Amino acid sequence: MIRFGLLGCGRIAKRHSDLLGGNHIEGAIMSICWRLFFGDVVSVHARAATALAKIETEDTAVATLKFRNGALGIIEATTAARPTDLEGSLSILGEKGTVEISGFAVNQIRHWRFVEEPVGCECIRPASSKRLKSAPLMSQKLVGLQVGRALAALSVAYFHSWHVTMQFPPDTAYPIPLLRDYGELGVHFFFTISGFVICMVVTSPRFAISSFVTQRFFRIWPLWIGTSIVYLYLTRYLGRGPNQTIGAFFYSLTLLPTEGNPFYDVGWSLQHEVAFYLAAALIVPRLGTYALIAFLSLCAMADHTLSLGSLLF
Structure with missing residues (x-):
């Protein structure tokens, strides 16, 4: 199971609404990485809407995906969150562990737990992530x-x-x-x-x-x-x-x-x-x-x- 969420306030939409090509095109472009990580998508069900922003394209979209390898995925994206950005995250729920990458630029490992610790992964995650049992208000001690x-x-x-x-x-x-x-x-x-x-x-x-x-x-x-x-x-x-x-x-x-x-x-x-x-x-x-x-x-x-x-x- 894979989930990608990008729930923002749409600062780009406010300043450059005439240049936007749609929420998924502009706001969730990084969802392209799905094929790199999980392989080909064989089916997609999606719905988009202009929920809040006064633009000619959609500002909110959701989609479900099925991959060739049998995995399922969810995409949630919007530029209509108010008053500020809510989150940007990529969650992976696998057979042997779970990972959540979040942060303002989706550049922080928030959750990292496995049945058996993967070999050779120390270089791609902070050492303190071993202690992330859950996600409290401050999930990593400085x-x-x-x-x-x-x-x-x-x-x-x-x-x-x-x-x-x-x-x-x-x-x-x-x-x-x-x-x-x-x-x-x-x-x-x-x-x-x-x-x-x-x-x-x-x-x-x-x-x-x-x-x-x-x-x-x-x-x-x-x-x-x-x-x-x-x-x-x-x-x-x-x-x-x-x-x-x-x-x-x-x-x-x-x-x-x-x-x-x-x-x-x-x-x-x-x-x-x-x-x-x-x-x-x-x-x-x-x-x-x-x-x-x-x-x-x-x-x-x-x-x-x-x-x-x-x-x-």
Whole structure:
């Protein structure tokens, strides 16, 4: 079974409608590769229509094909998708595996699974495609981001450990000067990576706010609540500050904005993360990333000019 889909918004049709020779001729010309991959076609059933664009040729077409070797194929093509391109993909469902090639220019391997791994195919697919079990919002983890996260985590961990060991007697600790002085910048690097990743997630065509909120909740709150309870117990021996009341403890579990740090002070960064998740999920799918940038810029200016940062983040 083979499927070819090209579902676009028809930018060519908008600008050069007088030059178009039909949707399949202009928009789905790469379907010629079918004969190269799968052999001769013995029968075709197709239907085309001018669904939306004001042109003299069709802007939408579907077809079913039967190949001489017995395989069946489907073609779906349109330049009438609105408001933007939906997809371009080539899917192959074979006896021993499945492959889907997609991407803006049909140049990315989105799915690659076989009963037995083909010999000699490593050069035509990314190594990370071995891990593509399904197609989540981000089907391929970016290796560079994972390395960046690891470096940021290590720098922050060292920075905090130095603040603990600096109480030791002189000449008993040997710090790494760069990490001792600038390790805290790893937190800002985390924020940068998080902003990039979350924007990729919320701009996905398959983004759903319900699943997004559920995933974020189970990623953050169980561990946060558990560590906060442990910290509450330890304060019996470490002592509590004047603002570390039981009421403040329960309120800080929500990760809602606080005046100053939450009960367990390291949770301040999670408060920022949760605020950003909420803003990105509500703004980007409806208004785009530029609207999110504008909103965050206004929040930053308000924080510096009106001293309202504690109300926003």
